[in-house]
Every structure is written in C-alpha cells, then in structure tokens.
Amino acid sequence: MAFIEKGQEIDIEAIKAATQLSPEALRKKEARDRELAAIISGEDDRILLVMGPCSSDNEEAVLEYARRLADLQKKVADKIFIVMRVYTAKPRTNGDGYKGMIHQPNTSEAPSLINGLQAVRQLHYRVITETGLTTADEMLYPSNLVLVDDLVSYHAVGARSVEDQEHRFVASGIDAPVGMKNPTSGNLGVMFNAIYAAQNKQTFLYHGQEVETSGNPLAHVILRGAMNEYGKNEPNFYYETLLNAINRYETMGLENPFIIIDTNHDNSGKQYMEQIRIVRQALLNRDWNEKIKKTVRGFMIESYLADGRQNQPEVFGCSITDPCLGWENTVALVEEIYTTLTK
Numbered sequence: 001m002a003f004i005e006k007g008q009e010i011d012i013e014a015i016k017a018a019t020q021l022s023p024e025a026l027r028k029k030e031a032r033d034r035e036l037a038a039i040i041s042g043e044d045d046r047i048l049l050v051m052g053p054c055s056s057d058n059e060e061a062v063l064e065y066a067r068r069l070a071d072l073q074k075k076v077a078d079k080i081f082i083v084m085r086v087y088t089a090k091p092r093t094n095g096d097g098y099k100g101m102i103h104q105p106n107t108s109e110a111p112s113l114i115n116g117l118q119a120v121r122q123l124h125y126r127v128i129t130e131t132g133l134t135t136a137d138e139m140l141y142p143s144n145l146v147l148v149d150d151l152v153s154y155h156a157v158g159a160r161s162v163e164d165q166e167h168r169f170v171a172s173g174i175d176a177p178v179g180m181k182n183p184t185s186g187n188l189g190v191m192f193n194a195i196y197a198a199q200n201k202q203t204f205l206y207h208g209q210e211v212e213t214s215g216n217p218l219a220h221v222i223l224r225g226a227m228n229e230y231g232k233n234e235p236n237f238y239y240e241t242l243l244n245a246i247n248r249y250e251t252m253g254l255e256n257p258f259i260i261i262d263t264n265h266d267n268s269g270k271q272y273m274e275q276i277r278i279v280r281q282a283l284l285n286r287d288w289n290e291k292i293k294k295t296v297r298g299f300m301i302e303s304y305l306a307d308g309r310q311n312q313p314e315v316f317g318c319s320i321t322d323p324c325l326g327w328e329n330t331v332a333l334v335e336e337i338y339t340t341l342t343k
Helices: 012-017 023-041 059-076 113-131 142-148 165-171 188-199 239-252 274-288 290-295 327-342
Strands: 047-052 080-085 135-138 154-157 178-181 203-206 209-212 219-223 259-262 296-302
Touching: 012 113, 012 142, 023 047, 023 080, 023 113, 047 059, 047 327, 059 080, 059 113, 059 327, 080 327, 113 135, 113 142, 142 165, 154 165, 165 188, 165 203, 178 188, 188 219, 188 239, 219 239, 239 259, 239 274, 239 290, 259 274, 274 290, 274 296, 274 327, 290 296, 296 327
Parallel strands: 047 080, 047 296, 080 135, 135 154, 154 178, 178 219, 219 259, 259 296
Antiparallel strands: 203 209
C-alpha cells in the first residue's frame, strides 16, 4: 500500500492562464451569474433548468449540444433560465467505469490527468465563449475547485459526497450557487445539515492553509430520489415529499429556500423518458400548492444529442454513462415547460 507519484507536477495556474475569459466574455458571464443568483434568491421568478449530458464524454458532441441549447435558451428566455451541465468528473459506485473527462479526456485513449485537467478547463471555456451559456459541474473533488472557480457558474454536490465535511465546508466559500443532493439513502436530514453547513461560516484547512469562509446563502436542495436496502428506487419528487422539504427549510431557518428536482437518477430509476412525466407532475404540484410554486423552481435534466446510452462511444452525442433524453425530446420538453408556464 503506497502513493506512487506519476507524471509531471501539475501547474494549475499555468493551465488557467491559457483559458482566461476576455473582458467582454466575463461581462456576459457575470450578467448571467447575477440572473442565476436572483432566481435562487426569489427575486426572479423564472424556472431554472440545469440540463445537459450525464457526462461530458466528447468535446465536439458537447459543443454541438451547447450550440443547440443556446438557440433554445433564446426562445424561452422570458420564462426559463438554462445553465448547461458540463459534468467532467463522475462518481462511481464501486470505483470502476468511466470517471469523466478529468480522468480520461479521450475515451479511446488511456487515462491522463494532466491532459484531463486541460480538457476540462478548455471545455468550460469553449461553451462559455462560443455559445454565451454558463455552465454547471459536479464538485466531486473539492481540491480541484481552483481549476474552474472562475468559469463554472453552478456547482453540485452529489449524493455520495453530501455527507462529507470537506465538501460542505468548501461549498460555504464558493461565490456561486451550490446544489446539495440528498444522499442515496434518501435521508433529507443529511442534505439539510449539509445546506446548513454550507450557508454558514467555516474555518478549515484547504490547500495547506487555514481558511475562513463567509458562508454561501445560495446553497440549496436537489431532490434526486433514493435507493432502498433492496435496491429499489424510491422517488422523492411527490407532493408530500416536497411539502416536507419546504417545512424543513422553514424549521431550520435557512436562507433562500429553493428546490431543484433531479428528474433522472433514482427519481426516474434511470428510465430516461420518465423525466418528461416527472417534470409534468412537478408542474402540476406547483399549480396545486402556493408554497410548492414558490419553492420548487428548478429541474435538473439529463439530455444529449441522441436518446439513451451506449457501452462504447460509437454514436455521436449518445451518453456512455446514464441514459439521456435525445435532442428532439429535449426540445419538446423545454417547449412544453414554457407553454405550461405561459398559461
């Protein structure tokens, strides 16, 4: 048992220097970031969609998706605000499988972290500068936050990480919204404790230095369903669960109550077409209850160019991790959401 150094020392600042946003691109990003913050704080009543591929497995396919999504965003901008999923690190249940672009930037080649770090940075940079969209990523490795802290506009803490103290404390210092998922067990208390920790000041060791954070008032809920002890998925987007989550927000006195429903994972049982039904049900629940309408104002949707998934990267724009809605179904769903909100 040992740690064995591999390859050259990685200079994050040198990697970042090659992909700095221009003053104009930065101005546009900051404007969108202000809009996003206003949505989560309740000052802007538009619906937030955090959507895109399960994993960013192919740069050109992701960019093609981004270009299409940017055009779609323009058509629905008065009711819907879209942040694109550019997920570059993937948690694996048992450590096996594709671990994301950060580990393996080219799926046909061997893993390379130095190339992966450069590829991650470049992909976020290209989506922002070439389409005008802003991006979301999962904070799987808190130590890697410095790689994208000036590019990523929305961070997610996943179901397997939400109980981890370092994730919670780092989230408390991020100057951007952080969505905290419920753990795979479905225990909402764990998730709300994570949000409490993230919204408050923390002092801890980070990158070899004692740091103090200011707290992140934009840390919030993502409901992604659960898996019980028998391996059966248990959705948590239903009416009573939403009211329970809202009640916990009120009881704990947390800032900016905001709930995103993750329409895939254990809410859909990874049956990707179920995402459509889940959105419809959530929109109905919003109509039935004013508290739900005020608090449930976002969806996380997994979509790509082609429907479903594949084991090997053979079909351009088809996921090699969890199954996703294809482009036609994506457009239809976003347009349906828009029409429902317009009524």
